[in-house]
Amino acid sequence: MSTRQLKLGFILHGVGPGWGDWRHADADPTASTNIDFYLRQAKLAEQGKFDFLFVADSVHITEKSSPHYLNRFEPLTILSALATATTHIGLVGTLTVSYSEPYTVARQFASLDHISRGRAGWNVVTSWLSGSAENYGKPSHPPHEVRYRIAAEHLQTVQGLWDSWEDDALVRNKASGEFLDPSKLHTLHHQGEFFSVRGPLNISRSPQGQPVIFQAGASEDGRNFSARHAEAFFTEGSTFESSQTYYADIKKRAATFGRPAQRLAVLPALRAIVGRTAEDAERLYSEAVALIRIEDALVALARSFNEHDLGQYPLDGPFPDIAHFGSESNRSASERIVRTAREENLTLRQTALRYASPRREFVGTGVQVADAIQRWFDGGAADGFILFESLPFQLDAFIAEVVPVLQQRGLFRQEYEHSTLRGNLGLEVPENRYTAARRQVA
C-alpha cells in the first residue's frame, strides 16, 4: 500500500467546461446559476472524499464568450454558500490580483475560512483577458511581467494581513473585561510598488492560519511565482510527457526556494469519461464529441491565441502559422498547439476538435481510468488531479467506478483524515510570523 496519497479536486462549472456540454440531453442548461445543482455536486464530491471543490473565474465577457464563461456565480459567494452545506471538502476559489484590493481579498478568504472551519483555498491568478481592464477603469491591461510583480506583492500583502492577529490575541476575559490583548494585534504598514495597506485586518486569524494558495502559471514568470508561493498547482496536463516535464521542473524550482517537494501538489486537469463497460465509455465519448460545434471549438482554441480570429483561415487547410498571437501568459500552450498540428499534419478543423475533446487516455471503465491515473501518479506526472465533468453525471460515474478502485489500491482515502483543507492536503498550519518572532527572541 502506497503511503503517498492521491489528491483529488472537482471543478464546479455550471453548464460544463466544453462549449456544447449544455446541449446534452441530460444536461441542465440553467446549471450555471442553479444553486440546487451546485449543492448536489458539492455534496456528491464530498461523499466521494474529494479533497476540494474548485471554482474558476474571469472578469470579462463578450457575446462570443463560451456558455460557462458568460454566466456564472462569483467564486467567493458560491463557495460560502456551499460551506454551510458541507463539512470536510475544501473550497478553492479563483480571484484575480489584477483587479482586486488586498484588504478585501484577505477579508473574504479569511471569512470563508472561518465559515468553513478551515477549508478555504485561493487560486491566485493574473487576469489574462485584455478586456478585463475595461471593467475596472484601467486604461490598459498591464504587461505580463508586471502582472507577476503585482501578483507577488498582492499575495505578500494578503498573507501579511492574515497574520494581523496572533492565535491567542482574543483574550475574552468576562471577569476583567479584557477582550483583546493589543500586543497581539499587528499593523502591517505595507508600502510597496503597487499597494499601500496599513492593516490590521478586521477579522481574527482563521482556522488554517493561512488559506491554501493555489496557482496555475505555465509561463516562465508563472512557474517561478508558483514554485515560490503556491502549495498546489493546477496544470493543463495536456500529455503525460509534458506533465512529467512540468512536474520535474516545478519541483526543482521549488527546491531552489528551499521548499520541500512533498509540500507542493501538482494537479493536472482531468477530463475523464467513465462507463460501466468499455463500450459504454466509447458511447459516452462519442456523445461528448458530437456536442462540439466547430465554430465553438474555434473560439475556444482562440483563447490560447489572445482571441485571434481563427474563422479567417480555411477549416480544412493546414493549421495556420499563428503561434505569435499567443499572449505571454499562454505562449507555451499556443506553441505546443502549433507544434503538434505541424508534427501530426492536422488541419485547423482537426486541431480545434481535438483541443475541445476529452483525451482518449482517460476514457474507459473504472479500472481503465484508474490505471491511467495511477500511471501519471506513479510516473512523476501528477500528485493528483482536478476533475472536470465532461458529460452530465460523470461525477457520479467517477465516484461509483473509479474512486473504489483507487481506494482498493491504497491510493486514495476511505475517509477524510481531517476537517481542514490543509489537513487533508498534508500541509502544516504556518505559524503566525509575530508569534514565531517572539518565540525566537525568548
Place this chain on the structure above:
Amino acid sequence: MSTRQLKLGFILHGVGPGWGDWRHADADPTASTNIDFYLRQAKLAEQGKFDFLFVADSVHITEKSSPHYLNRFEPLTILSALATATTHIGLVGTLTVSYSEPYTVARQFASLDHISRGRAGWNVVTSWLSGSAENYGKPSHPPHEVRYRIAAEHLQTVQGLWDSWEDDALVRNKASGEFLDPSKLHTLHHQGEFFSVRGPLNISRSPQGQPVIFQAGASEDGRNFSARHAEAFFTEGSTFESSQTYYADIKKRAATFGRPAQRLAVLPALRAIVGRTAEDAERLYSEAVALIRIEDALVALARSFNEHDLGQYPLDGPFPDIAHFGSESNRSASERIVRTAREENLTLRQTALRYASPRREFVGTGVQVADAIQRWFDGGAADGFILFESLPFQLDAFIAEVVPVLQQRGLFRQEYEHSTLRGNLGLEVPENRYTAARRQVA
C-alpha cells in the same frame, strides 16, 4: 385589521452591538466568527417571519475598536453562507462605495441574489472612518460631498450592470445550439467622473432583477441620496419625535423625486429588552446597563465626534463643547447629543452611559414593547424596525413575546407572503431598462 404591515429586520452582530455585551454570563464571546451562532440566529429570525437579516460593516480597525468592529465576518461571504441555510428571509449586507469596484459589487450581489433565489439587499454606505483610506492605498479619505457623488455614480453603475442581461437573454435551445440571444445582452459603456466600466456583467439577471437598495444617510447629502435611490432606510431612531421628523422629511424628499411614499420603508434601529413580566424586563435592563464600562462608552460616543478623544475631559463635569468635532456625515447626531446634554444638564459620564444604554421606551413585556412599536408605526415615525439584540437570547424573547402580539393586532405577517425580499417588502421587480425601451418603441 391594518392593511399596512410592519417590516422587521434583524441585525446580526456577533458579540453584540454594545461594548460590554460579550461579558454577559450567557453571551458567547466567540460569536463574531462562530458560524453556528450565525446559523442559529438566522434560522430563528426566519421562524419569527422577519423580513430580513442585516449585516453591518466597516473597513478599518485599531486596537481601540469595539469588540464587534474588531473581528467580524465579511458581509457577502456570511450572507451567502446563510442563504443556503434559509429559504424566505432577506439577506442585506453593507458594502462601501468608497473602497470597492462596481463590477465586483454588482457580481457579488447578483450572485447572492441567484444563490438565495431573490433575497439579496445592498446597504450602500460611504465609509466615514478616515483610517479606511489607508487600507486601500488612498492618500486621504474623500470629503463628505465627494463621497456622495461617488456613491451616486457607483450605484448607477452597479444598477446598470444588473441590467446587462434581459430576462429572456438566455435562450438555451439544445436543438439549435443557440445558448444566448446576443441582442439581449447589453454593454454598459459607463464613463463617468469616478468610474469607467464597460460591461456586460458576467452573470445573468437575478431573480429580483435588482437587489433591494438600503441606505442610512442622516446628513443633508445622505438624505437626498436616500430619498432618490434607496428603497429602505435604516435610521438611528434616537427619539419618537426625531424619528417623526426624519420620516416626514425623507418621504417628502422622495416625493420630489417622483417616488411613491409606500415604496420607501423607514426603519429605525430598535434595541428592545423584553421580559415575561415587567419586573423581568427591569432586571434584564439592569443587566444590560451593568455591562457597560464607562471607558468603552466614551470610545463609542467618540464615534459621533470623528473619534475625538473624550478621555481628556472630566467625567463628572458638564458635557464639553465639542459639536464641531462631528464629521460631516454624523454632524446631525453629534449636534443632537450636545444639545440633549445641555438641555438636561448631563455630565459627560451620564451622556456616555445613556448613549450606550437601550431606550426605556422599548423595555418591558411583550405587550408593552408591542405598544411602543405600534405607537411609532401608527404615529408616522416608522414603517418597521431593525432589531438589535442587546442581551443574549433577546431575539428568542422578542419572537416569543412581541411577535405574537403584533400578529394578533394584524400588524405583522403570520406567514411569508413571498420567497423574495422585494415580495415581502411590497416592492416591485423593476423592469429591465432595455426591455422597457424596446416595449416603448414597439
